[in-house]
Amino acid sequence: MSTICNLTERLRQAGYKLTPARRAIIEVLETEPEHLSHQQILEEGQKVYPKLSRATVYRTMELLVELQLVRPFYLNDPTQRFVSALGGHHHLVCSSCGKTFEFEHCTVDQLSNELSEKYGFQILSHLLEFHGLCEGCHQ
Amino acid sequence: MSTICNLTERLRQAGYKLTPARRAIIEVLETEPEHLSHQQILEEGQKVYPKLSRATVYRTMELLVELQLVRPFYLNDPTQRFVSALGGHHHLVCSSCGKTFEFEHCTVDQLSNELSEKYGFQILSHLLEFHGLCEGCHQ
């Protein structure tokens, strides 16, 4: 999860213990690409720390969400996934085959500022998804 | 679901039967505000057609997604909800209390065109969500 930094440090600062289970999960989040589901985090985490249990993955991710270090989101299936709670996430999702592309260039900063002002919101991140049919699927 | 039109017609054209259960669900979608979950669709639908079953709600929504008439999405809880598969959806979501605001003014059209060209995508809709802390929660 590229834009996450110092999860370890943040946990410690918040007064939580750094257990092997949590270290394994953090290592997965910091190493693997984004969009990880609980299942994927469990599988990858067990490669690092085989005793890791599913319940701990759920509990740890809940904790990280509470601390606003990651944010849950969903692609086109009903599986909860996680992204960094900071910055932008930009997806192009094919409604037909489910393929997902990421793009970087994003033009919502000004809009973000306007909304921030208008609604008194402190905006931490955004998600911009375009849905449609990819090249292969609309032919 | 304001931007949906003629769900009835689209179903018929696609060769599906117009049953009371489906009519009830469509009526709910066309009457109620957006962001409906299966549970809400069931409850509202049963006001129109009391025999409506949960399984049929799931099956009908799946059908509407397949036909690209609606699209599933999620707010900050793990409940699948639906929006029209056309046009844009713009949310401002508080990560702390979960409150959601909608805004209309949206500036991603040009970006949409660029991406469409660059990736060969036929873009049908977009979802733009800003996440952060609402006025009440960041004080």
Added chain:
DNA sequence: CTAGCTGCAAAGACTTTGCAAAAGT
């Protein structure tokens, strides 16, 4: 008529919780 739909209930998948043992600080 006849294929497609439905409601029910059971099965399956996913998520949460209670608890005793283990481990970080």
Added chain:
DNA sequence: ACTTTTGCAAAGTCTTTGCAGCTAG
């Protein structure tokens, strides 16, 4: 030491499926 955290297993919730009867076209 002492409290938090863990893994296990059970409970709870949400979603899907099988099937016999019903119904729209």
